Amino acid sequence: MNYFPLTTNTLSNEDKKLAIDVIKSGNITRGNYNKLVEQYFTKKFKRYALLVNSGSSANLLAFSLLVNKKRKYNLKKDDEIIIPALCWSTSLFPIIQMGLKPVFVDVDIKTLNIDLKELEKKITKKTKAVMLVHALANCTDISLLKKILKRYKLILIEDACEALGSKYKNNYLGTHGALASFSFYFSHHITSGEGGLILCKSYQDYKILLSLRAHGWSREIDNLKRKKSKRFNKLFNFINLGYNLRLTDIQAALLLNQVKKIDKFKVNRLYNYNLICKIFKKDKFLENHLIFIASQKNAEVSWFNFPIILKKFKNRKRDIVCEKLNELGVETRPIISGDFSKQKVIQDDFMDLSKLRFSNATKINNSGFMLGISSNKLEKKIVIRLANDIKKVINAVK
Ligand SMILES: Cc1ncc(COP(=O)(O)O)c(C=O)c1O
Incomplete structure (x- = not known):
């Protein structure tokens, strides 16, 4: 049994009961629970919200x-989109899938988030947008970023999939740009098993998204109108090249009460983060062997995981540290997916992206790993046990 798992279950018995009620009702596809959760997010984030x-x-x-x-204003083929090299696969892939050109930028080793000096160096006439990835719920200096965006007239998209509840200068991550994404996958702050949210600022974008989310039809846009059409085929009117990406009401029911705990979970996650830092930093041996990550100034971070970078070990030795920790009941995993330019798909199929070097992303890739950080407050004795196990393992590998 893992005593320090990567993920803790946030589903209460009440959440499960609501989902079972939806199954019993027979109305299991998108319905009232989806609408209630969307209304909650719209109010919380002051943005249009689509599950x-x-x-x-x-x-x-x-x-x-x-x-x-x-x-x-739409982007055109080969327009350039800036994205940190420390990102998730599906932060990057839609850029390529839409015929746009991703441009990787290194991250700041202190925060794990995009390095703004490096970002500015990569701006060209073809740069049209920045896809931020708020790594581990931390962020970059968003005030400075906004100045850069304004100077070069760039669109901001926030991948806040790991950052539900975090704030920068008292505004939630996900509300600083034109568009933002969140994930409710099992290992995230709140969960519906699989699930996600997109936020947008503009009503025009909202209407297009309504259609793209569901088959490309006009049904949900028509529902916004006060005067309803009487045409026989009004429900089967297709206006855009859409997908079907809707959430079921079973999943939305799981979210209904969890959404009210987002801020409480942030307090607990921050408490846990600070507790781990305090106990680890008190120990000279751990201080000598580990690099700790700092919260961005002016940010309130609802930490997604606890990242560690080993000062003296890399590659195989880092792997052995993680293997030994796993044997002791401490689950570990890479920091996001490491330096994404090193992934096989990029090396095999995207030559121009694969040749670049990002020294910080490489260090994170080769010497980093993450531990879980629970949504419930951790006991001090568990963290002391964790610190002792990490010491034991580092000593065994040295
Ligand atoms: C930064 C980031 N973006 C996007 C995703 C994708 O989210 P999902 O798993 O809900 O598709 C993840 C998933 O963990 C992520 O960490």
């Missing part, structure tokens, strides 16, 4: 929207 079946789907919708012919 979808994953964070990846939210990113796919974001880039489908940005290139969509129905959008007043």
Whole structure:
């Protein structure tokens, strides 16, 4: 049994009961629970909110929207989109799938988030947008980023899949740009098994997203109108090249009460993060062997996981540390998916992206790993046991 797992279950008996009630009712596809959860998010984030079946789907919708012919200002083939090299696969893939050109930028080793000096160096005449990935719920200096965006007239998309509840200067991550994505996959802050959310600022974008999310039909846009059409085929009117990315009401019912705990979970996750840091930093040996990650100034971070970078070990030795920790009941995994430019799909199929070097992303890739961080407050004695196990393992590998 793992005493320090990567993920803890946030589903209460009440959440499960609501989902079972939906199954019993027979109305299991998108329905009232979806609408209630969307209303909650709209109020919380002051943005249009659409539930979808994953964070990846939210990113796919974001880039489908940005290139969509129905959008007043749409991106064109080979327009460049800046993205940190430390990202998730489906933060990146929709950019390529939509015919746009991703441009990787290194991250700041202190925060794991995009390095703004490096970002500015990569801006060209073809740069049209920045896809931020709020790594582990931390963020970059968003005030400085906004100045850069304004200077070069760039669109901001926020992949906030790991960042539900975090804030920068008292505004939630996901509300700083034109579009944002969140994930409700099992290992995230709240969960519906699979699930996601896309936020947008503009009503025009909202209407296009409604259609793209469901088959490309006009049904949900028509529902917004006060005067309803009487045409026989009004429900089967297709206006855009859409997908079907809707969430079931079984899943939305699981979210209904969890959404009210987002801020409480943030307090607990921050408490856990600080507790781990305090106990680890008190120990000279651990201080000498580990690099700790700092919260961005002015940010309130609802930490997604606890990242560790080993000062003295890399590659195989890092792997052995993780294997030994796993044997002791401490689950570990890579930091997001490491330096994405090193992934096989990029090395095999995207030559120009594969040749670049990102020293910080490489270090994170080769010497980093993550531990879980629970949504419930951790006991001090568990963290002391964790610190002792990490010491034991590092000593055994040295
Ligand atoms: C940064 C980031 N973006 C996107 C995703 C994709 O979310 P999902 O698993 O809900 O598709 C993840 C998933 O973990 C993620 O970490």
